[in-house]
Amino acid sequence: MEEHKFILFLFLSAAVLVAGIFHFLYSTTLNPPSESEGLQNPLKKRGFVLVFMFIVFVVLLFVTVPKSPYFLFSNETPAKVVYVNAQQFAYMMSYKSIDLNKPEIETDVELPLNEPVEFRVTSVDVTHGFGIYNSKAELLIQTQAMPGYVNRLRWKFTEPGKYNILCLEFCGSGHAVMRSSFTVK
Amino acid sequence: MASLSLKKITAVWIYTILILFVLAILMGITMRFTQGKTISVSPIEFYLLMTTHGVTMIGIWAAAGIVAVNYLLARYIKVSTSLNVFALVFTVISILMLWASTFIGKFHAGWTFLYPLPFHIAWETWATPMFLWSLMVLSVSWFIWTLGSMVQILKKYSLRQSFAIQHISKKSPSVETPPLVLISMVSLLGMVVCFIAAIILLALLLAEYYSAGKFVNDPLLIKNLTFFFGHTIANEALYLGLATLYELLPEVSGRPKFKTTWYVALGWNCAIIFILGAFFHHLYMDFVQPKGFQIFGQIASYFATIPSVVVTIISIVTLLYNNKIKWSLVNLLFFIGLMGWIIGGIGAVIDATISNNIILHNTLWVPAHFHTYNVMGNVLFSLAFFVWVANEFSDNNDLQKYNKLVMPLLMVGGFGFVLMFYWAGAYSVPRRFAMYPSELSSGTALASAAAWFACIYLVGVLLVLFDVLKKCAKVFSSSSH
DSSP: OOHHHHHHHHHHHHHHHHHHHHHHHHHHTTSOOTTOOOSSOHHHHHHHHHHHHHHHHHHHHHHHGGGSGGGTTTTSOOSEEEEEEEETTEEEEESSOOOSSSOOOOSSOEEOTTSEEEEEEEESSSOEEEEEEOTTSOEEEEEEEOBTOOEEEEEEOOSOEEEEEEOOSOOSTTGGGOEEEEEEO | OOOHHHHHHHHHHHHHHHHHHHHHHHHHHHHHHHHTTSSOOOHHHHHHHHHHHHHHHHHHHHHHHHHHHHHHHTTTSOOOHHHHHHHHHHHHHHHHHHHIIIIITOOOSTTTTOTTGGGSOOSOTTHHHHHHHHHHHHHHHHHHHHHHHHHHHHHHSOHHHHTTHHHHHOSSOSSOOOHHHHHHHHHHHHHHHHHHHHHHHHHHHHHHHHHTTSSOOOHHHHHHHHHHHHHHHHHHHHHHHHHHHHHHHHHHTTOOOOOOOHHHHHHHHHHHHHHHHGGGGGGTTOTTSOHHHHHHHHHHHHHTHHHHIIIIIHHHHHHHTTSOOOOOHHHHHHHHHHHHHHHHHHHHHHHTSHHHHHHHTTBTHHHHHHHHHIIIIIHHHHHHHHHHHHHHHHTOOOOOTTHHHHHHHHHHHHHHHHHHHHHHHHTTOBSSOSSOOGGGTHHHHHHHHHHHHHHHHHHHHHHHHHHHHHHHHGGGSOOOO
């Protein structure tokens, strides 16, 4: 199952489970057995929930933290580096560091397939986002474009085609139309 | 017990909050209909509505929490009416300044006013300082309000007792701290800290504005301060809502009052540490932020849920399970609010996982989860308090004619509304887009559906509002204490 669909499925399953538990709890309050003394051993049950949640969270931390974007392809040398300067409401991209006085901008950025590439993303005015979408309009990865800082985003594209870049940080009235694209061959 | 003057100022607060709530809902509906292409609003108008909607909603529900605990704390301590009057006056001034900056000055940098966007002026020049000063007025007056509320508690309970530390060290302490006092103290402390951060943040921004380029801020530092403030106030407001739940749910359900035990005390004291550290998850996509902060953000976001969930949920299960409960609108609002809080929390934990955040950050998944624990959580807690207190003001617990419709309307409208956000967020539709590009047209259809669900929710809110406001009016003709 794709990651996006899995996240939605996971959330909806958990939400339905919670709603089911609340419905059950509600139903026990309508006509409880006359000899009922309510929940037995609440302290023991509280301890069980505490230990259960603690274990789940520790396992999740060990599984998910290594997949954080900061560690992706960190031991590999990028096959290509793309310099990105965001500004209201467009992206300047180049294979060379961008000199704002004499910018040499690539209009058709091409990136290699199945090789790590690195985007060095910054901004010349306000904070922007840099979200990469595949041809199915699924968000693959993103970083922020913050003035005064360079965020290095590494990724390996496994499918050829056109990829769109959308701004994912609110940057002003033209935010929704701020976009660019590149091709993976 | 609450004095007549406290009752009156609480009633005025409720009027203010509910009227602003309806207006802010209408702004939200306008935004979702615009995204759904049902109506047409220019991007500037869309973003100024977004800015006003965000700040207003966060403000009114934080205020509702403080107002509710102040009213209920009068059962245990002497509560200052003048402190609440002071806060109301400055809140109204601040809201008028805020709305002037957005509706007249066209300021539209979002509720996050993410630096340096407020200085890239695309609106009236005066609107930037007006917006910043409106938040400064609010932050300073609420700092005094929340600190003053803590001082009121400390006049009766020692610092140790107010945080129920004696319950951790002794099984049967001589002084018992009610859960309302403990949770109020924990939440008010968090608010005091976040208002200090807000005052520093706004002072830095105003210093840059008035220095004419001589003083320049660091965007990363300002972003950390912004989200420390924004994240903390939103979460502490929720905990104040829970404080009212602890106080009122057993009472209106005909069950014994909650008592503070060692695990309740320990759980709530632990919660504050994690809540104050969880804001780092807002900066996951700033890769220049130290990695330690990022990972701590995930750890704090996960473990912030443990004390509150383990303590609160099991306490509520213990209270209700297999016990005959007389359900009314008040305890149903608390009960469903608790469910909404948990469901929103699950959405938040999924988003707070860094490896998920890569594909969820700044998509509609974010408003999905915070709207869930506000629209279907904190708002319901506060509405429960409003209905309860209105009944008390009017000595009238009668169900209004349309009362049975309220919960179905709020549930269908509220959960339907947030489901559209989750769906769109999981499918990569960005947040804060006035319109969606053609490849993300699913966002358009879902936005329109969300707006209709919000209309259903609004009808439910209006039914509560008419009943509450009518009953609250009676407190002004009352002369008894």
